[in-house]
Amino acid sequence: MTEGPIEAQLLDHEKQYWQAIKDRDVQAAMRLTDDPCIVTGAQGVARITRQAFAGMLQAGGWTLHEFTLSDVQVKVLSEDVAIVAYKVKESLTVDGKPLTLEATDSSTWVRREGQWMCALHTEALAGDPFGRDRQPMAPKRL
Numbered sequence: 410m411t412e413g414p415i416e417a418q419l420l421d422h423e424k425q426y427w428q429a430i431k432d433r434d435v436q437a438a439m440r441l442t443d444d445p446c447i448v449t450g451a452q453g454v455a456r457i458t459r460q461a462f463a464g465m466l467q468a469g470g471w472t473l474h475e476f477t478l479s480d481v482q483v484k485v486l487s488e489d490v491a492i493v494a495y496k497v498k499e500s501l502t503v504d505g506k507p508l509t510l511e512a513t514d515s516s517t518w519v520r521r522e523g524q525w526m527c528a529l530h531t532e533a534l535a536g537d538p539f540g541r542d543r544q545p546m547a548p549k550r551l
Contacts, residue, residue, distance in 0.1 A: 415491065416483040419518055422525050423493045424478065426516070431473045435463045443519060443528040450532040475500040489520040496535070511535040 412420070422441060429437035444459045457465075481495040494515040501508045517529040536542045 412483070415485055419483055419485075419491050419493050419525065420481060422518065422527075423495075423516060426527060427473075427476050427478070427497075430466065431476065433466050435466050438466060439463065441525070441527055443521070443526040446527055447529045448531075449529075451534060470504055472502045473499060474502065491518050492516070493518065497532075 425437065426441045428434075429441065439459050442459055442462055445456045446462065448455050448457055477498045478495045481493065483491060483493050485491045492515060494513070496511065497514050498511050499509065501510070512532050512534050514530065514532045516527050518525045519528045
């Protein structure tokens, strides 16, 4: 990736966002989150308010231990809008069990009153695009 000052600043914000999630630093995450922020991933699409996101950060059941970003691409669309896309490797504990996952993520950043904020974040688990490498989930019993 060719980096200019804006690209470097946006990559730094993306890393700060991940670090805030890892540290469960609600204040740092809120400074970087647009309100609301749209999030897409394996669970669907959601419009998440800052208050809801703060609750998610404080909720139990998971711990992010490490993250590594690679193959980073930054595209500046205007002086106030840019996209950061990358591969991420995450080491977590979920429901008491260790988990390592690889995904491809992207964030759309908007600058409001001089401050960059994440307005959209997407995460797609790495693997076969047709899901043939995933285990089918057993139906939940009521």
